[in-house]
Amino acid sequence: MRSAMTLTPDVDLTLRPPGRHVLRDRLLSADSGLFEAVAARHWPGGDRVLPRLSRSANHGVLWFATAAAIAASRTPRARRAAVRGLASLTLASAAINTIGKRSVRRSRPALDPVPLVRQLKRQPITTSFPSGHAASAAAFATGVALESRGWGAAVAPVATAVALSRVYTGVHFPSDVLVGAALGVGAAYAVRALVPTRDRGRPAGRPRVDAPALPEGEGLVMVANAGAGTPERVRALADVLPRAEVVECEPADVGAELEKAAARARVLGVCGGDGTVNAAAEVALRHGLPLAVLPGGTLNHFALDLGVEGERDLSRALQRGEAVRVDVGRFSAGRKGGIFLNTFSLGVYPELVRERERWSPRIGGWPAGLLGAVRVLRADRHPLHAELGGRKHPLWLLFAGNGTYHRMGLAPARRFDLADGKLDVRVVHGGRHPAIRLLAAAFAGPLTRSPAHAAVRVRNLRIDGIAPGTLLAHDGEVTEVDGPVTLRKTPEALTVYCPLPFDGQDTGHTA
Template identity: 65%
Template sequence: MSTPYTPGAAFPGRRTTARPGPVAAALLGQGAAGLLSHWDRRLFHTVATRRWPGAEPVLPRLSRAANHGLLWFGTAAGITVLGRGVRSRRAALRGVASLAVASAVINTVGKRSVRRARPLLDAVPAIRRLERQPFTTSFPSGHAASAAAFATGVALESRGWGALVAPVAASVAFSRVYTGVHYPSDVLAGLALGAGAAFAVRELVPTRDRLPSPGRAVAAAPALPRGEGLVVVVNQRSGSADSAALLRDALPLAEVVECGPRELAGELEGAARRGRALGVFGGDGTINLAAAVAVERGLPLAVFPGGTFNHFAYDLGVETVDDTCRALAGGEAVRVDLGRFTPGPPPGPGANGSGTPGSGTNGSRSAGSSRGARPGYFLNTFSLGVYPDLVRIRERWSPRVGGWSAGVLAAVRVLRDGRPLEAVVQGRRRPLWLLFAGNGVYRPVGPTPGHREDLADGLLDVRVVHGGRWPGLRLLAAALAGPLSRSPVHAAEQLRAVRISGLRPGTAMAYDGEVVPAPTDLTLDKVREALTVYRPRNLR
């Protein structure tokens, strides 16, 4: 009996399947890698043969502009110049640092690990092709890695700038396929490596939103949505001419008072009597004065940074008006320490850190030279030696040549003509170029003291540069050494109190940017968690 014929059967009566074509057979033989390569080439061909309206005059130029990271260095400069506040500068710096890490990884490891040839340009229209074709291997895309690293680094610090940079970065990445110099998988791998580099940099140098709270959380600060019950005093010498208008727009229910430096003390006292919370717009000196009034009246303080440096506000994590407004709306605040300098002998056993700040230039004017004088307070730093002289000369020249130029001229003048002071520190007489005390421990960011992670640690960051030759080199060595070090030229310790005596009459001291005559004897210590200040729990 005959068996029915089955078309395509190899042998009569035996069941078989159809044979794969040559392309499918090749892909099956190569496995997943072959399949991915096949779709990679098909996608590249689709991009190359498709017409993209408006892309021809833009994408090739954009791709060339990104050579050697020039586009991103220019973008970083633009963010620094156009951005307001330290957050923009920090976003630009983080973007460049992430780009540098990504480029180093791509050029030393990535390109050498997978030696993939560049795509053929047959399907790419001549108008899209780059004038100079790259000579390195194709995988991964260095341009895509740099674009992703820069954009991700910027976005980790500033969502606003990140949203503006991201479309440009995506366009640069796409341009590498559009111009025919990379396969899509090259670009995707570059994007992943670039983003990974940005996150790796964040692990080494955390963004502000990943740092711990700089103070002790407060649950009792009143919530003041839209500024209801808040009185803000604006130092007219700080910020721009529209600073008060900006505050009124952001906090329509707040009372905003503008005044000059001479009226600050009186206006702050009056504002403290009228409001449920005291607000202040200005630099570190103005905030110092407001902090003294807030502590005396038992009020929380709302800080709006408006000075040149704004060290206290930035260490607190408050960098914009929006930051403070969010904290006010939610009643979010922390308690922080105040540094204190007391003329005369050390405070007795009854001084438990609840002293009442006095009035003065920054909350305590001149410390005076008599025993029993009221203490002064500092939010950031206290110093004796060359720094007060530097500040005095800088302030004299800054109206003529600008702040930064005046600072350089003052440093040259002080290091050339300065003389070490004589003082008894912790019972030991010594010549000093500088005695620095920080309200809280300054953590190094790079080679110099950068910021404080804890404003309620109960410690003074004390650094001393001993007298001798070459003060500039001694000061540089002390800056490079960090917060805990000791050498023949400098010493750094973390203390709860420092006793200083034997100062000559007329010796200058500086605190929070103010320079005043120092008493002959004084003690530095801390007032623990004395100040309540608004600060959002979650930084953006």
């Protein structure tokens, strides 16, 4: 009787689900079995290609080269895809090397079943779980795809091959690769949470308007600023719209050529930076013409906020007659005046623009901008003195945006609505440490108040007490103050072509 009672617990144990260690052993056995199956299988061309591909991905070399190739296409979307891919790779690598490799100490697979021709000449010495190569490959490919599906489709087969090569060459178990790839995908989505892609912004609340549809471009006169250095973009547009007229001119002749073009155009087109687009908008307003903008400068704020990233977007809008009305900002400074589609500013920013223009012919636009910021912030200067609302203020910067600027995560600000009827006014108060004050204002939200900076949204603004000769900037162009400064909005004044959603849903009011 006593013996029978001792057998009962053993029988009960066999009826219970297997313990965690049993499941672990089964998974490890399946993992090893799959590894040996891959080692025993011969893939045509694999022995020659996959080991080389695996080595090329060491330290991310393959992905940095791929990012450079993508960015070389010189489209804004491709450049963003390359940057997003590298940012995702960086986050994935940091997570794998600081947490992943230290959390699970797993030995590398035994190389006995792997043919010698496949084995890497230099074997890795870190722990096996998870695969850093697979994480980097998946992170880069996913980051690129989140920004550009086309480039993502091109990169995905290479990333998949790199991940598979780690099992094929015998340096990782399949589960190492699967978990590493999952972590890489997660890193790409984490980057998107911090810096959302442009397509995740809210739909622009712009009023649509009927505009001439130009299936072959007849009636479009496109004035291209040769100083923008994008002739291939203009030629690509001309290939799609063969009846369009293209006029290439030097920067000094842009104004005169725009006036000539407006006299014979049904639609006025312009290719250049924000300053060139500003000049074209002024001519289009004066002649009552719709404007077609092809981005061709360094920043292209107006075109990108419209959703026009290149010739494909613009040609589609022109062929279908898709257009919107946008607000125009106007300023007067004594006897001088003009318009702004993007921004107006007083204080340190006009000085930064002048420094950038001074250095950009020698070192390029972006390096010149960084150098200009350093030189301006390091210089010993006094704040601007201005009178706002009857009170005098020392200011380091006064910024007015044509429409409200929003920050997307940690990304630079952009506008979702170019017809909101508001000026987005921000000021950085005078005081000590101007660089710190300017940086604090740059990171602040759109509506903030503090001892260092403030922001409001208004329809018009008057600024008195500005000393004559003070620099002001509008859309990247610099001039001097010659009297009291007034800013105001002209709502929905300009008709501009831009691609609209395919679903037919209107995001504004119809013309």
